[in-house]
Amino acid sequence: MSAIKKVQSRGRPRGFDPDRAIETAQALFQQRGYDGVGVAEIGRALGITPPSFYNAFGSKAALFAKVLDRYTSGFGRFVPEALEGEGDAAAAIERVLQGAARLYAEQDGISGCLVIDGARGSQDPEAKAMTARWMSESKAVLAARIAREIPDRADALASLVVTALKGMSAAARDGASRDELAAFADMAAAGFRAIVARD
Numbered sequence: 001m002s003a004i005k006k007v008q009s010r011g012r013p014r015g016f017d018p019d020r021a022i023e024t025a026q027a028l029f030q031q032r033g034y035d036g037v038g039v040a041e042i043g044r045a046l047g048i049t050p051p052s053f054y055n056a057f058g059s060k061a062a063l064f065a066k067v068l069d070r071y072t073s074g075f076g077r078f079v080p081e082a083l084e085g086e087g088d089a090a091a092a093i094e095r096v097l098q099g100a101a102r103l104y105a106e107q108d109g110i111s112g113c114l115v116i117d118g119a120r121g122s123q124d125p126e127a128k129a130m131t132a133r134w135m136s137e138s139k140a141v142l143a144a145r146i147a148r149e150i151p152d153r154a155d156a157l158a159s160l161v162v163t164a165l166k167g168m169s170a171a172a173r174d175g176a177s178r179d180e181l182a183a184f185a186d187m188a189a190a191g192f193r194a195i196v197a198r199d
Helices: 003-011 018-032 039-046 050-057 060-073 075-083 089-104 125-147 151-173 178-197
Strands: none
Touching: 018 039, 018 060, 039 050, 039 060, 050 060, 060 075, 060 125, 075 089, 075 125, 089 125, 089 151, 089 178, 125 151, 151 178
């Protein structure tokens, strides 16, 4: 048996499923935030010891990176999908906002957006940099769609939408209902359309 196989057999329980572990970690990070969950707690939730955790993932930040990748390739797809639908830029932004209202509302004890709020207030610069990068990419996607029709104001309008999404995520984490978020989304979408309509 190779040295690598010896370490793996000693470091992880038989039947350890990395994909399931990332799913479990995602729920913890969404519920408590990056700083609110320690390695020991994650290990207990996954059924592994801290040494096994480090053997499997390398570090808490490395696990968080995997969680963000999973989150953005699944849950986070609603933004680009909404932007590619029919209609003008205002219609696309309305779909984004309504999608956020639907998805940010509490479901099974989880609310808000992991990218927006997962590392909010974190003391870990690596975790903050990860979420900042994803937010920057999301803003760029929004700006690119808006720029097809309003190139001179695309960046400013994308910033407005990102600010609205941040507010919706925070409101959801504070207990706002789906109906309340949807009502805000309606008003924000109307405001966006009014701004776009200005000469």
